[in-house]
Amino acid sequence: MLKLYLLAPGPTPVPSEALLAMAMPIIHHRSPDFTPVLDAAKNGLKWLYQTKNDVLILCSTGTGGMVGAVNNFFSPGDKVLTVNGGKFGERWTKICKAYGLQAEEIIVEWGYAVKPETIEAKLKNDPSIKGVFVQASETSTGVYHDIEALAKIVRKYENTILIVDAISAIVAHDLRMDEWGIDVMIGGSQKGVMLPPGLAFVGISEKAWKFSEKSKCPRFYFNFKKERENLAKNQTNFTSPVTLIIGLNESIKLLQKEGLENVFKRHERLANATRAAVKALGLELYSKESPSNSVTAVCAPAGIDGQAIYKNLREKYGITAAGGQDHVKGKIFRIAHLGYADTFDVIIAIAGLEMVLKGMGHPVKLGAGVAAAEELLMS
Numbered sequence: 470m471l472k473l474y475l476l477a478p479g480p481t482p483v484p485s486e487a488l489l490a491m492a493m494p495i496i497h498h499r500s501p502d503f504t505p506v507l508d509a510a511k512n513g514l515k516w517l518y519q520t521k522n523d524v525l526i527l528c529s530t531g532t533g534g535m536v537g538a539v540n541n542f543f544s545p546g547d548k549v550l551t552v553n554g555g556k557f558g559e560r561w562t563k564i565c566k567a568y569g570l571q572a573e574e575i576i577v578e579w580g581y582a583v584k585p586e587t588i589e590a591k592l593k594n595d596p597s598i599k600g601v602f603v604q605a606s607e608t609s610t611g612v613y614h615d616i617e618a619l620a621k622i623v624r625k626y627e628n629t630i631l632i633v634d635a636i637s638a639i640v641a642h643d644l645r646m647d648e649w650g651i652d653v654m655i656g657g658s659q660k661g662v663m664l665p666p667g668l669a670f671v672g673i674s675e676k677a678w679k680f681s682e683k684s685k686c687p688r689f690y691f692n693f694k695k696e697r698e699n700l701a702k703n704q705t706n707f708t709s710p711v712t713l714i715i716g717l718n719e720s721i722k723l724l725q726k727e728g729l730e731n732v733f734k735r736h737e738r739l740a741n742a743t744r745a746a747v748k749a750l751g752l753e754l755y756s757k758e759s760p761s762n763s764v765t766a767v768c769a770p771a772g773i774d775g776q777a778i779y780k781n782l783r784e785k786y787g788i789t790a791a792g793g794q795d796h797v798k799g800k801i802f803r804i805a806h807l808g809y810a811d812t813f814d815v816i817i818a819i820a821g822l823e824m825v826l827k828g829m830g831h832p833v834k835l836g837a838g839v840a841a842a843e844e845l846l847m848s
């Protein structure tokens with residue numbers, strides 16, 4: 470038997486409390502049985518998003534939330550900036566272009582974070598730019614973009630909104646939607662909120678809702694105005710993903726029991742330990758600055774294929790981490806510490822990594838990474 474460990478940056482493991490709740494018989498989404506369920510989910514998401522506004526719940530993967538964030542707030546021809554520092558930043562550009570927006574890409578070298586001054590200069594130079602699209606955590610590179618700094622800049626521009634793909638950042642990073650002035654923030658169920666794939670969440674500021682009144686992009690399924698009206702009546706526009714929303718309430722209960730501050734601290738602790746461990750093994754972090762607390766991207770040692778590390782972790786030790794994407798495929802591998810993750814998930818990942826590297830003929834001292842992680846995990 471090979472025991473399986475899921476240490477990928479999504480999907481992530483689901484706690485048994487949520488799994489058990491989702492095993493209950495299906496309830497009807499237009500019946501009174503569902504009203505308290507959606508009401509609890511609404512309140513839970515407001516807490517998680519640190520916002521007083523309702524957070525929409527969509528039956529889709531995170532990308533559906535990204536699409537809705539483009540076609541509900543903008544019109545064809547609108548000028549926007551998209552921060553492209555990895556695979557998911559590139560997706561922002563593709564979606565904006567699909568809806569006829571004039572997207573100017575801010576190319577950020579993979580492994581680095583966007584410089585807030587770059588965005589500030591662009592907006593100063595052209596106040597007709599209506600939106601700034603960015604990731605909080607760029608999952609493909611393991612880099613966190615400084616959302617607080619970006620929000621501080623964008624909120625100065627009345628005609629510009631900040632749209633944050635926080636799909637892999639929620640719970641791993643403190644993202645204060647209302648306090649900082651994030652206008653649209655997208656989440657997904659299979660990441661930090663510890664659920665199966667299938668839900669997208671979209672937090673929306675009052676400023677962004679005003680943009681939606683002027684938006685002329687075509688839309689049908691992702692109609693945020695209709696979703697908002699339905700949510701006010703504890704309904705969703707179409708058939709509600711009842712099972713996932715029941716699970717969501719259980720996951721949020723667990724996070725609430727821990728406390729938001731502690732949730733962030735746990736992710737920081739796990740991320741610090743993972744980084745220290747890979748460095749102790751003589752490996753280099755792929756993120757050259759601002760590493761994400763949800764996933765650690767690591768450069769494969771010279772002469773060793775990053776995909777082979779990923780494959781060996783899976784096949785020999787049952788550990789599913791992640792490889793590299795696009796031009797860094799084979800050059801990096803990624804270890805997640807996101808959602809239902811704690812001390813021994815890091816130890817498993819690092820011990821597995823040590824054994825895989827040694828097995829591939831790379832000179833590592835077994836236990837060196839684990840010891841470095843333990844030092845930090847005990848703190």
Ligand SMILES: Cc1ncc(COP(=O)(O)O)c(C=O)c1O
Nearest residue numbers: 530531532557608634636637657
């Ligand atoms: C930062 C980020 N954005 C977007 C996505 C896309 O989400 P989904 O696959 O749920 O559509 C992911 C998923 O890996 C992600 O990590």
